Amino acid sequence: MKNQDIQNLIRTLQVLVVGPSPEFAGELEAALLAATEARVSLRSTADFSEAAGASRARLPDVVCIELGSDAAKLRDFVAGLRVLAPDLPFVGIHASVRETSASAPDVLVEAVRSGFLDVIERPISSADLRRVMPQIIAAARARETAGRVVVFHSTKGGVGKSTLSVNVACGLARLRPGRVLLIDASLQLGVCAVALDLPGKSTVADAARERDRLDERLIRELAEPHDCGLRVLASPRDPIDAADVDDEALARIIAIGRRAFDYVIVDTLPTVDGTMLTILDLADQIYLVNQGTVPDVIGAARLMQTLDELDIAPGRRAVVLNRNLPPFAGALTAAEVGDRLGTEVDYEIPHDKKVLTALNLGEPRVLRASTRFGWGRAMRELVEDVDALHAEAPEEDQGLSAHVEDTL
Ligand SMILES: Nc1ncnc2c1ncn2[C@@H]1O[C@H](COP(=O)(O)OP(=O)(O)OP(=O)(O)O)[C@@H](O)[C@H]1O
Numbered sequence: 484m485k486n487q488d489i490q491n492l493i494r495t496l497q498v499l500v501v502g503p504s505p506e507f508a509g510e511l512e513a514a515l516l517a518a519t520e521a522r523v524s525l526r527s528t529a530d531f532s533e534a535a536g537a538s539r540a541r542l543p544d545v546v547c548i549e550l551g552s553d554a555a556k557l558r559d560f561v562a563g564l565r566v567l568a569p570d571l572p573f574v575g576i577h578a579s580v581r582e583t584s585a586s587a588p589d590v591l592v593e594a595v596r597s598g599f600l601d602v603i604e605r606p607i608s609s610a611d612l613r614r615v616m617p618q619i620i621a622a623a624r625a626r627e628t629a630g631r632v633v634v635f636h637s638t639k640g641g642v643g644k645s646t647l648s649v650n651v652a653c654g655l656a657r658l659r660p661g662r663v664l665l666i667d668a669s670l671q672l673g674v675c676a677v678a679l680d681l682p683g684k685s686t687v688a689d690a691a692r693e694r695d696r697l698d699e700r701l702i703r704e705l706a707e708p709h710d711c712g713l714r715v716l717a718s719p720r721d722p723i724d725a726a727d728v729d730d731e732a733l734a735r736i737i738a739i740g741r742r743a744f745d746y747v748i749v750d751t752l753p754t755v756d757g758t759m760l761t762i763l764d765l766a767d768q769i770y771l772v773n774q775g776t777v778p779d780v781i782g783a784a785r786l787m788q789t790l791d792e793l794d795i796a797p798g799r800r801a802v803v804l805n806r807n808l809p810p811f812a813g814a815l816t817a818a819e820v821g822d823r824l825g826t827e828v829d830y831e832i833p834h835d836k837k838v839l840t841a842l843n844l845g846e847p848r849v850l851r852a853s854t855r856f857g858w859g860r861a862m863r864e865l866v867e868d869v870d871a872l873h874a875e876a877p878e879e880d881q882g883l884s885a886h887v888e889d890t891l
């Protein structure tokens with residue numbers, strides 16, 4: 484591959500390094516710089532648990548692991564990351580067989596079983612890395628062009644998540660027919676199909692049952708089309724149907740969905756359980772919805788804290804103040820909501836009583852509303868910003884033009 488191709492192909496390559504020995508990252512860095520013309524950013528972690536946290540904050544393009552002796556821990560770590568990114572490449576690095584610290588044979592076997600691209604012997608040579616570089620670059624390129632995952636979430640019910648998910652999805656689908664998938668992940672009480680007047684023939688549970696053979700073609704076939712150009716995976720039909728959907732299945736559906744579509748919009752329930760955390764981890768953009776009442780703003784502030792604890796970068800979240808209640812005396816202003824949340828309100832969606840009528844008629848308001856003023860205009864801005872998530876260079880290069888970020 485020509486150097487120029489590499490430059491055109493990808494942004495800075497994000498390399499996650501897992502290795503307890505301090506000199507390991509330095510050795511890998513030197514070999515990587517010699518092995519590729521691509522810009523490289525290394526993030527060094529000492530163990531699997533630190534590496535799992537770092538991946539949650541920002542998914543790497545490749546994980547390079549200094550292989551130790553614990554095969555079970557290696558298997559669990561790889562399996563955990565594969566839930567978030569099924570195509571993530573792993574490279575194992577082990578001490579030369581002559582060294583006393585050489586990796587235990589069962590760890591090497593596990594690396595092969597776990598589908599590592601390669602296992603390289605130390606000292607790391609750039610020639611060995613060069614061999615795996617094309618596959619790493621191809622995987623990074625696939626991620627770069629993959630669809631964006633957009634999640635609407637709140638800790639309080641009834642604030643407008645489903646209304647926003649459905650209307651943003653429809654508004655976007657009108658711009659990008661056939662390129663938007665709406666997933667109703669409010670697994671037991673989903674309303675998206677009803678709001679779109681769709682029979683809900685294909686549900687998230689149907690896709691979950693097909694998890695092993697789910698691919699781009701199948702997910703496109705399963706998703707129900709709406710006239711505006713949207714495709715929908717409705718929520719399960721009942722709690723028994725929902726029982727087939729676990730966080731791994733949902734992660735797989737989202738991961739395949741982002742390969743098949745430019746945008747995957749996810750409507751959620753007001754809970755923070757394992758499934759929800761997986762969805763949040765996978766989101767490129769999380770819209771935190773509140774309706775501007777004191778209790779729900781307090782809930783939203785707690786959710787912000789949770790996202791901080793999960794290391795979900797502020798750049799991946801935006802606050803939506805959705806005025807789903809008619810104006811009332813003492814309502815919090817956007818500035819007051821922002822103060823309580825410790826961050827600005829990014830979008831304020833005005834109250835519009837036709838939103839409810841549209842929902843009852845199964846005809847999303849966004850498909851009829853004027854985009855010049857009021858609710859329709861606010862929605863247009865939101866839709867345009869979601870649209871820009873895909874056109875944008877993913878995760879701005881944040882000054883990473885330097886060859887290696889000094890997080891070592
Ligand atoms: N901007 C708005 N103006 C007027 N009504 C609105 C607006 N946004 C939402 N609503 C109404 O608010 C109600 C709750 O909205 P919605 O069902 O979307 O909330 P939700 O957060 O998805 O609820 P749940 O947590 O139960 O899933 C609905 O009746 C909807 O029509």
Ligand SMILES: [Mg+2]
Nearest residue numbers: 644645669751
């Ligand atoms: Mg809802």
